[in-house]
Amino acid sequence: MAAATAEQPPPAEAAKPLQGLLNGIAQATYYGNTEITEELLRDQLYSETAPQEFRVLLAKMTGIVKSIASADMDSNQLEAFLTAQTKKPGGITSDQAAVIAKFWKNHRVKIRESLINQSKWENSLKNISWRVDLQSESRHISQLNSPVAIVEMELGKNGQESEFLTVEFDEIKLNQMLKKLSEIEDSIASLTQAS
Incomplete structure (x- = not known):
């Protein structure tokens, strides 16, 4: 060499x-x-x-x-x-x-x-966390000690400061949301099976 x-x-x-x-x-x-x-x-x-x-x-x-x-x-x-x-x-x-x-x-x-x-033009979901709390204060006595789901979402673009969104669901609203998510999942499954 x-x-x-x-x-x-x-x-x-x-x-x-x-x-x-x-x-x-x-x-x-x-x-x-x-x-x-x-x-x-x-x-x-x-x-x-x-x-x-x-x-x-x-x-x-x-x-x-x-x-x-x-x-x-x-x-x-x-x-x-x-x-x-x-x-x-x-x-x-x-x-x-x-x-x-x-x-x-x-x-x-x-x-x-x-x-x-x-x-990406819009913000995206960077993180999500949730927890279930018991309601300790309410205007109505019937709502005391009822479970409440608290969902915290971090939204933003990379390199920019994030925004935080907190949403609170009672049992009825949570069940409605889960039903809607189930419907979305079924729709996606039917579309993917069709193609």
């Missing part, structure tokens, strides 16, 4: 700038890091590269990452996609494909979660 010359770094060293570039693209595009700029990436990773040449590389890698992420590619799809990219004119090298595959393996779950969170 030939030793690496000073002109050509060993494969692991040559892959580091591309790994950094892909991480920078993920930070800027999917993780909301506004400090990552084209200039920063070029200065830190490809300072010897001409600005126009770097822009072409950045656009190519950004396009590849976006294609992979939007399709949420599994390993077989990724391998086929990267193989096609290595064979097309102006595509990527097999070394670059290996770095991209490693990057996607490490970032797939986090990028997928980021895309899901970015696509």
Whole structure:
């Protein structure tokens, strides 16, 4: 095996700038890091590269990452996609494909979660807890010591402060809610069996 010359770094060293570039693209595009700029990436990773040449590389890698992420590619799809990219004119090298595959393996779950969170318009249910209490005060004596279900829900978006909603159900309201939930469950079951 030939030793690496000073002109050509060993494969692991040559892959580091591309790994950094892909991480920078993920930070800027999917993780909301506004400090990552084209200039920063070029200065830190490809300072010897001409600005126009770097822009072409950045656009190519950004396009590849976006294609992979939007399709949420599994390993077989990724391998086929990267193989096609290595064979097309102006595509990527097999070394670059290996770095991209490693990057996607490490970032797939986090990028997928980021895309899901970015696509939510409304708040979602983050947490729910409940308990049953006995009513100790009431305007009507008949309601004393009757069970009351208290449901606490945490609503919000990731990265934002949550809102808390507390709902109290007496036995009648709780039974009505359970009946409605049962009807919804039956409707969903009938729809899924029909298809």
